Amino acid sequence: MKDYYHSNHKKIRGWKRRIRQIDVWGEGIKKPYLKFFNETGDYTYDRCTLYPFYALEKRHPPLWFYKLIIAKFIAAHKEWEKIFNDLNIAYDLQIWLYDPSYIRSEIICRKVEKKGDIIMYAWESKLKKTFPYGQFALNNVDLKQFEWVLTDEELVTFESELEDEGFTADELLADGYVKKDSGENGFYYAKRIGDLWIGRKKRT
Numbered sequence: 001m002k003d004y005y006h007s008n009h010k011k012i013r014g015w016k017r018r019i020r021q022i023d024v025w026g027e028g029i030k031k032p033y034l035k036f037f038n039e040t041g042d043y044t045y046d047r048c049t050l051y052p053f054y055a056l057e058k059r060h061p062p063l064w065f066y067k068l069i070i071a072k073f074i075a076a077h078k079e080w081e082k083i084f085n086d087l088n089i090a091y092d093l094q095i096w097l098y099d100p101s102y103i104r105s106e107i108i109c110r111k112v113e114k115k116g117d118i119i120m121y122a123w124e125s126k127l128k129k130t131f132p133y134g135q136f137a138l139n140n141v142d143l144k145q146f147e148w149v150l151t152d153e154e155l156v157t158f159e160s161e162l163e164d165e166g167f168t169a170d171e172l173l174a175d176g177y178v179k180k181d182s183g184e185n186g187f188y189y190a191k192r193i194g195d196l197w198i199g200r201k202k203r204t
Contacts, residue, residue, distance in 0.1 A: 019068065021050050022044040026072030029107065032078040037111055045108035046076070053103040060102035067138040070097065073107045074141055080109060081201065091117045095146065095199040098153060099132070118200065122182070125150040129195060146199035152195040 027047040037044050042067045053059050061064070074093050084091045110119050114180045131148040157165060157172060170188065173179070177189040 011079050022068050029076045032080050043110040045106050047106040066102040071141045092118050097197040099195045101194050123151045125152045147202050149198045151196045152192045153196045154190040157189045
C-alpha cells in the first residue's frame with residue numbers, strides 16, 4: 001500500500017523539545033472550545049497540530065511519540081467529560097485514533113438530541129479486526145475503558161468532481177478505488193488507506 005502520509009524519512013531533531021511541546025499542548029486541550037456548540041449536530045474538536053508533523057504535507061510521528069499524543073487525548077477526554085456533564089447537555093464524546101495516519105487523530109464531541117444517543121458513521125468498516133491494544137499500550141493509560149469501533153480512512157472523490165480533478169472513473173477504479181453510493185450526495189469513489197478507530201467511554 002502506498003504511504004499517503006510521510007514518515008520520518010528526514011531526521012527530526014530535538015525530541016526533548018517535542019515532548020515538552022506535547023505536555024503544553026496536552027494541557028491546552030483539556031478545555032473544549034464551546035462557542036459554536038449550541039444546536040444538535042454542532043461539534044467541537046482538537047488535534048495535535050505540532051510542527052513538523054501537522055503541516056500542509058502531513059508526516060506521522062514515530063509510534064512511541066504517538067502514544068504520548070494518545071495519552072494526552074485520554075487525559076483531555078476525562079476533563080471534557082466533566083465539563084459536558086456539568087453543562088447537563090446531551091453529547092457524544094469520542095476519541096479518533098488513526099493508523100497509520102497518526103497525526104490526524106483527534107478528540108471530538110458532538111451535541112446530540114438526547115442523552116445516550118450516539119452518532120453512526122457511514123464509513124464503519126466491514127473488516128473484522130480487534131483493537132491493537134498491544135501496539136498502542138502505554139503505562140498508566142487505560143485503553144480498555146473505551147469501546148472501539150473500526151472505521152475506514154479513505155481517499156474520496158465524488159463523481160461530480162471528476163471533470164475538475166482531471167482524471168476518469170476508470171482510472172480511479174484501476175488504482176483500487178471502489179464506487180459507492182452516498183444517497184442524497186450521489187456516487188463517489190473511495191480507496192481505503194488505513195484504520196480509524198473511534199473510541200467511546202464504556203457505559204457503566
